[in-house]
Amino acid sequence: MIQEKRIRRQHLLREAQGYLDLALLFADCWVLEQDRIEILAERSLDCLDELEKKFGSSVQTLYLKGEVYRLLEKYSQAIFFLQEANRIEPQNTEALLALGWCYKRTGRLDLAVAALEEAIEIDYSLGIAHYNLACYWALASQAQLAIKHLSIAFDIEPEYRQYAAEEPDFDAIRYHPGFQTLTALIV
Numbered sequence: 001m002i003q004e005k006r007i008r009r010q011h012l013l014r015e016a017q018g019y020l021d022l023a024l025l026f027a028d029c030w031v032l033e034q035d036r037i038e039i040l041a042e043r044s045l046d047c048l049d050e051l052e053k054k055f056g057s058s059v060q061t062l063y064l065k066g067e068v069y070r071l072l073e074k075y076s077q078a079i080f081f082l083q084e085a086n087r088i089e090p091q092n093t094e095a096l097l098a099l100g101w102c103y104k105r106t107g108r109l110d111l112a113v114a115a116l117e118e119a120i121e122i123d124y125s126l127g128i129a130h131y132n133l134a135c136y137w138a139l140a141s142q143a144q145l146a147i148k149h150l151s152i153a154f155d156i157e158p159e160y161r162q163y164a165a166e167e168p169d170f171d172a173i174r175y176h177p178g179f180q181t182l183t184a185l186i187v
Contacts, residue, residue, distance in 0.1 A: 096115045100112040130152040
């Protein structure tokens with residue numbers, strides 16, 4: 001009986017993750033119509049709701065709910081679930097990255113920066129955390145901090161160099177000599 005419950009829990013968790021992955025995969029490759037995204041998101045939420053009803057909340061269900069609401073651009077709802085996941089598991093860098101992303105979109109750059117700085121304290125080698133932190137510092141017109149973290153992101157994951165040229169978050173510092181020097185380097 002315990003084995004059956006564990007299997008059912010894993011199945012629901014994988015199913016919820018699968019719907020979310022489908023929506024995200026298609027978003028990266030093609031423009032997925034909003035109604036299709038909503039269908040996949042609702043299916044994922046249905047699985048997560050069933051999981052919580054039968055087995056209670058967990059870091060995984062809270063995090064996935066946060067990701068689904070982030071996908072739906074319901075950032076305040078996403079923040080609620082991601083904060084709960086982070087409260088239970090403070091070392092979860094994925095939740096911190098997602099929180100930073102949502103805070104930025106709700107106009108709370110201060111909280112976005114704090115979330116990513118916390119993620120970097122946990123794992124300094126997260127290139128995406130440094131890159132996003134550089135974006136947030138650029139939006140806050142803190143060129144030196146933005147350039148510092150962008151440089152670290154390039155060192156960790158050189159492919160971020162190609163994104164920086166087109167990233168609108170860097171518009172405020174695009175003509176700063178340090179930014180131009182950093183982005184002009186050929187690796």
